[in-house]
Amino acid sequence: MELLGRYWWWPVVLVLVHFGMNGCFGCWEQERIALLELKASIVNYTDEYHFPHWDSADKESDCCEWEKVKCDITTSRVIKLALNSMIYWSGESGGGWYFNASLYLPFEELQYLDLSSNSIPGWIPNEGFERFFTLGKLEVLHLGYNSFNNSILQSFSGTIASLKELHLNSNSLNGSIHIQDFKAFNNLEELYLGGNHINDFVKTEDSNSLSKLQVLDLSHNNFNAQILESVVAFPSLKILNIGYNNLEGSYTTKELGALNNLEQLYLDGSSIDNSFLHKVGVMNSLEVLSVRNCNLNGSLPAQGWCELRKLQEIDLSYNNFEGILPSCMANLTSLRVLDLSNNHFTGNIVHSPLPSLTSLEHLSLSNNDFLIPATMSTFSNLSKLKDLLGMLPTWLGNMSGLNELVMAKNQLEGPIPVEWCKIVKLSFLDLSENNLSGSIPSCFNSSYIRSVYLNKNWLSGPIPCAFKNNSNLVTLNLRDNFLIGNIPDWIGNLSSLSILLLRENHLEGRIPNQLCLLQNLNLLDLSYNKFSGTIPHCLSNITLVASSEKPIFGGFWAGLSSYQIRMPYLKTKSTNMKDWNPTGDFMIDVSETDEAEFTTKNRIDSYHGDILNYMVGIDLSCNKLVGEIPPQLGMMSTIRAMNLSHNSLTGPIPTTFSNLKLMESLDLSYNNLSGKIPPELTEITYLEVFSVAHNNLSGTTPERKNQFGTFDESSYEGNPLLCGPPLHDCTKIGPPSTMLVDHDGEDGGSFIDMAVFYISFVVVYITVLLGLVAVLYINPYWRRAWFNFIEVCVDNCYCFVVVHYRKLFNFRLA
Known part of the structure; x- marks a missing residue:
């Protein structure tokens, strides 16, 4: 007994080593082979994109690490396969693949199988779901958004006692469905049949099918009021959704009373x-x-x-x-x-x-x-x-x-009350589209604030220091007001800022370099103000990536974790x-839904919810910006919209803009840009709107390929020295114009900038003079020749003046 007590832990160690080595060696070889066979059967209808790590050549590859596969951490057996939405990503225009049950039978421990959204029309003969009775641990089966018809119910003839959740929503089921068709599912708790064309759910007197069913979704079908007579057959039912049906007709209290365990009833849209x-x-x-x-x-x-x-x-x-x-x-x-x-x-x-x-x-x-x-x-x-x-x-x-x-969107008037400064836990504020006036209270400095919408009001004064040092602020929307002054230097302290909208105010001064510190910024709109100076080169430091913050949504007020007004x-x-x-004590907080209006593609669009995670852009249009466009802006590889129009920018269009592969809208019109349009811009294949109109560009237009084949004359007009399709042919170009285009509608002065001319002349004159002195000092032969030449010129000039002066003097005496 003493020996047994001393070594009792050895079996435990052996078991742990066994399972540990199993984990080290990865998934089971027979399941790895089965996954590769499954890939081979599906890839004909999709493409290799869906299986980037399902590599048959790499024998050391652990299939438990493959995408769409999940294994048990102890046994390394496959327990989950998520093969949904495969066909939608492929380039095939036909239907989905046919189901083959034998490909899934090797996964004996499988608990979760998702084949939804694949347009599967049916199965190979004798390879239907009746063979799934061997998968004794399967609990969840997703078959929604396919093309199965009523025959799939007969395919479930074998008993799948372990199944608890079945999704057949949005298929091609129609007509009458018999409850007896689900007799194979003794333990089914959730059944989803919504989005079909079912008009009746037939029960039988001796039917005990679906006795454990708790959730039933029959929405978006063709049921009438008699459906309640059928669902009373499910004594454990707690949640029933029969919305978006034609439920007109009378209901008896007997039918409704029979659903005495029902806790949630959804009739929306019926x-x-x-x-x-x-x-x-x-x-x-x-x-x-x-x-x-x-x-x-x-x-x-x-x-x-x-x-x-x-x-x-x-x-x-x-x-x-x-x-x-x-x-x-x-x-x-x-x-x-x-x-x-x-x-x-x-x-x-x-x-x-x-x-x-x-x-x-x-x-x-x-x-x-x-x-x-x-x-x-x-x-x-x-x-x-x-x-x-x-x-x-x-x-x-x-x-x-x-x-x-x-x-938002009321008729509220007057100033923002200073009493609100006591709301110290405020995280979301939307007072947009009202008639509020006065300045924004500086005491309004809640450190919890995430989103501020004060746009489309009559607010005035400078941007307050209320949000200074607020590292939680994600959205600041002050557009369409009457704010004045500069963008404060503390703007760089807002480390989480993702959306900054200051459009249509009376802000002025230079665009501060502190904006470059906003590494999470994805929408910047400073248009229709009075900003001057140059565009900061460091704006390229702004990564312009989508915010990782996403709005949270639930069901019918489900998961209401916070409060709001x-x-x-x-x-x-x-x-x-x-x-x-x-x-x-009013506790107010709710999951926020950020929203932003941003000008792109020559129109103002409203972006809200998840779409903000994909929309990134910068708008500096309609200001007084000067200087050249920084080539560094071409490093903003994720940007989708850039608008620098209606300024006084000069110099060439940076060739680095060809790096903006995701750009959809680029507007550089109404500036003083010169030089050629970089031909590399044709590499931007997503570009839908492009305008360099009303500048001083010259040369030929870019080759009409990719998206540039869709741009018409309006994209290039107002550039007298620009030619090529869709403008006039370059062989017919006339003499160069000597007049600049004034973007206020009048002709400007000549092409020569006199200040630049004078400076250039003085610099050249001094350079030539110093060069001449240096040459004469270094080379004595040239020095003697030069002074001899000067002496001859002086003598000739003297003789010319003396002779002609005497002739003129004698002529006057005569």
Whole structure:
């Protein structure tokens, strides 16, 4: 026993060594071979791009490190294959490949298989999904966005007892579907059939199929109101989405009451009967109800839906409801999210049941006809309120925990209240498109601020030091105001700044070199100001890469991790709310959605959400910039739009611009640029808009290839010495013009800059004189010859003057 106790740990060590060496040697050889066979069967329909590391020649290559493959960290067996969206990347125009089950059977430990978005039309004979019964650990199967028809249901004849999640959404299923077709899935918990053409879900009396089903998606099909009779066959169902169907018809309380375990019901985009809200009260477990855009009208009923005591979220938006809110709403004491926007509700919200909803976290009232009274003190007990869409005034300064404030596109007037300086945790501020005036308070210096939108107002004064040393600021949008002064030097301290928009103000002075310190900048707009001086060479230090910050989205208010106040488009009859002084601790913060308007391709586009991760550009147009375009700007390899038009820039177009391979819009028009257009620019194959019009360029236009074959005369006009297609032929060019083009519409002076001429003349004269003196000093022979030549010239001149003077004197005496 003592010996056994001493060496008991040896088996443990051997097991660990076994699995450790397994991990060192990588994936199993039979699975590596199976992956290569799978690649060979698919690559005919896609291309090698999808399998860059699936190398058959490299015997040492570990298939667990291959893309689209995940292995168990202990056994090194393949447990996940993500082969989705393969066909969409290929150059093939035909359909996807045919499914072959035998290619997947070697992966005996496979738990997750994703073949979605591949346009798979079917399978090879005898190689359908019936053979998957050997994959005893498969839990998730994604087959959505393919072309499978109803025969796939018969293919599931074998029992796949381990499967918990099946996606067949957006295929070619149609007609009637029998619940019995899913008898192979004894443990299925989630089933997604949305986006097909199914019109009936047939159940049988003795069917026990899908007894564990908890999530069912039947949205975007052709179901009618009778679908509720079928789904009652699933006793464990908790989440049901039957939105975007034609659900018109009557509902019985018996059908609705049978869904006594249902917690979430989504009917969005369906046409349902108004009686539904009267009868839905029998679904006593319901926590989430969404009837958004369901063509409901009239007044909200005073019974039925008000009896849902467990209801936490309800969306009634985008309908035609009218009248006042029923008093029975006060019964919904668990309600956290309420969206009443885009209806025709009326009445004074202070006298409505809304102040009684003490658990409310999100409240949307926009686009209604509510009366906003002078005092809203009755709302102060909503201490859990996180989102309120309405118009809010200066007393917001009392909400010290406010994190996001959005009051865009209203008719707000007056200055930004200094009381708001007490909102020390504010991270997102949007007051854009109002009539705000005055200066931006310098005390508005929340260190948490990420995004500031004050654009399209009447704000004046200099850019305040409120944002100085704020390393969290990502977006600063002050465009379309009346700001004056210079860009402050502390702008370089905003290390996280990604979007800086100062367009259409009255800013002046030089563009500061401190802008070059903004390594995360991806959109810079300084156009329509009065900036002067040269373009800083160091702007090339700005990498102009997309921000890694991305907006976060969830489902129907799912994952609401923070709070906000939003109030766009609220119709009001009274906006004097100065008496509201809430006492609760309002915690406000929500996931932000950055947005920016930027001029590119001769138009102003609005970019928001994920697209900002791809749009990078710089706009310095309509200023008073002089000097040459720095060649270093050609190092901004990721830039997509550059606008330097309407300045007084001189010199040539840098040949380094040919490095801007992703450039889509380049505007250098209305300057004084000279020289030839670099032929290398034709290498920019993404270029859609190109203009060098109204400059002093000469020579021939670039070869009409790639995108340059699409540019017409307007891209080159106003350059008298420029020729070639699409302008006039170079053999017909006339004598050079001697007049500059004044971009204000008048002719300028001659081509000779007199200041430059005088300086050049003096320099040349002194250089020649000094050169002559040096030569005569060094070479005595030339010195003697030179002075002899001078002596002869002097003698000849003397004789000429004396002789002709005497003749002239004698002529006058005569």
